Amino acid sequence: MSAPRKPSDPSGLERYYVLTGGRSGPGGxxxxxxxxxxxxxxxxxxxxxQHEHEEILxxxxxxxxxxxxxxxxxxxxxxxxxxxxxxxxxxRVEARNPIPAHDAAGRGPDLALLEEVLSGLxxx
Amino acid sequence: MDLKGxxxxxxxxxxxxxxxxxxxxxxxxTGKTTMVRSVSDIKPxxxxxxxxxxxxxxxxxxxxxxxxxxxxxLDFGKIGINESLVLYLFGTPGQERFWFLWxxxxxxxxxxxxxxxxxxxxxSFRAIEEMERQEVPFVVALxxxxxxxxxxxxxxxxxxxIPEHTPVIAFDARDRASSRDVLVALIHHLKxxxxxxxxxx
Ligand SMILES: Nc1nc2c(ncn2[C@@H]2O[C@H](COP(=O)(O)OP(=O)(O)OP(=O)(O)O)[C@@H](O)[C@H]2O)c(=O)[nH]1
Ligand SMILES: [Mg+2]
Numbered sequence: 001m002s003a004p005r006k007p008s009d010p011s012g013l014e015r016y017y018v019l020t021g022g023r024s025g026p027g028g029x030x031x032x033x034x035x036x037x038x039x040x041x042x043x044x045x046x047x048x049x050q051h052e053h054e055e056i057l058x059x060x061x062x063x064x065x066x067x068x069x070x071x072x073x074x075x076x077x078x079x080x081x082x083x084x085x086x087x088x089x090x091x092r093v094e095a096r097n098p099i100p101a102h103d104a105a106g107r108g109p110d111l112a113l114l115e116e117v118l119s120g121l122x123x124x
Numbered sequence: 125m126d127l128k129g130x131x132x133x134x135x136x137x138x139x140x141x142x143x144x145x146x147x148x149x150x151x152x153x154t155g156k157t158t159m160v161r162s163v164s165d166i167k168p169x170x171x172x173x174x175x176x177x178x179x180x181x182x183x184x185x186x187x188x189x190x191x192x193x194x195x196x197x198l199d200f201g202k203i204g205i206n207e208s209l210v211l212y213l214f215g216t217p218g219q220e221r222f223w224f225l226w227x228x229x230x231x232x233x234x235x236x237x238x239x240x241x242x243x244x245x246x247x248s249f250r251a252i253e254e255m256e257r258q259e260v261p262f263v264v265a266l267x268x269x270x271x272x273x274x275x276x277x278x279x280x281x282x283x284x285x286i287p288e289h290t291p292v293i294a295f296d297a298r299d300r301a302s303s304r305d306v307l308v309a310l311i312h313h314l315k316x317x318x319x320x321x322x323x324x325x
Contacts, residue, residue, distance in 0.1 A: 034232040035171060035198070036145035036212040063141040065212055067200050071169035078174045098143045098212070098232040101261065101314075107321065109144075109234055114315045117144060117234075120205030121311065124163070124304045 019052055020082040033081050036098040038063040043092045052083050060093060140208045145232055146310065149216045149255065150239030151247025155267040155297035156215035157199045159239065162303040164201025164213065171198050235261040235310050239297065242272045245283055252284060263291040263313050265306045
């Protein structure tokens, strides 16, 4: 089921190990990231920054979902989450999670939001 | 996370943008990828996920000799609802037996659409069961293939043991308007549930 990779690194693990310094994610500040979390850069890339960090900052000048970012960078979620946690910790990106189905009190999504989604869909 | 007060260098208050997510589930070959493709504003993309057993040991590098982890691909698309709201659609991996590994699979979702191929009802049993178990609100969409028999919807509801209040709709996953209508039905269903929840007992 996993995507085909370069024969020199059949599992892709070596590349990921290098990218993340051997850390696995998501943990810490990235533990609540969702595939639909929007990421937004709040700072410009710095010279000498890790290439992937720079790419993330460049691509997230406008809010972009974690899933889209992963697809564009060719990185699986867990690896991307590690890279994002670095940027979150450094205050270089902001992350906003999708609006959930239930709030902490177990209430469903608010009707105004659902109406908003409906009117958008009806315009399709 | 709070994004208030943050303006992009371009002056754009991008922090106002919000997202919602809807899952497209259903058995093998029921039309999940086709539906995502039909309604998405962007060319559908694929993201790779490592499904990890809940609270698994995070110090271990992904996938190395760990039987509780598996990699799956998710198709996804997006629909711009308005300038500040984006809806993301995620087609779940066909192998429902792995879903339990993925703690957050449905967590942030407003709801789900379960696709059913009426020629092979049994292929979507597991998806429906999972929705119920994880308490994800859903609608059932019958993807009509050319050689599908025209069973009355109620017969299919019985065969699949779908609760009374859960909508069952026939549609064509290849058609944008038809797929859009299924999404609309899901949102109506969510509205009804919210309204019921708000009623005093
Ligand atoms: N006639 C007809 N064919 C369809 C429809 N939806 C999907 N198909 C075809 O059915 C096949 C399976 O559709 P997919 O969208 O790949 O199904 P899937 O659920 O993503 O399949 P997996 O990811 O393999 O589980 C494809 O060949 C589609 O072209 C439909 O509404 N009508
Ligand atoms: Mg598919």
